[in-house]
Amino acid sequence: MSLNADEIRECIRQNVNDPELGINVVDLGLLYDVEIRAEKDVRIEMTLTTMGCPLYDVIEAEIVRVLRAKYGDDVDVEVEFVFDPPWTPDMMSEDARMELGFV
Numbered sequence: 001m002s003l004n005a006d007e008i009r010e011c012i013r014q015n016v017n018d019p020e021l022g023i024n025v026v027d028l029g030l031l032y033d034v035e036i037r038a039e040k041d042v043r044i045e046m047t048l049t050t051m052g053c054p055l056y057d058v059i060e061a062e063i064v065r066v067l068r069a070k071y072g073d074d075v076d077v078e079v080e081f082v083f084d085p086p087w088t089p090d091m092m093s094e095d096a097r098m099e100l101g102f103v
Contacts, residue, residue, distance in 0.1 A: 003042055005034040015066040019055050029091025041076045047087045
């Protein structure tokens with residue numbers, strides 16, 4: 001199965017939740033970019049709600065796990081955490097904002 005950025009984003013949306021908030025990282029607005037670099041090489045650029053989030057490694061491990069489960073153990077997954085632009089609640093989907101009481 002070849003890598004596809006939209007399918008990867010959807011796979012993460014369906015399977016990777018923020019451990020503290022219980023909402024998927026895509027709807028939270030944490031996933032910035034999915035870059036397919038080669039046939040079995042993907043780079044995920046994302047952020048966290050705060051720079052000091054102690055659960056970044058849990059989120060990273062879960063992304064790697066779900067993508068390898070879907071695309072095979074030989075897929076190379078790099079997750080890079082960036083803080084520019086900084087995350088704000090405005091980046092969340094409307095559903096996520098409603099669930100967290102922002103609307």
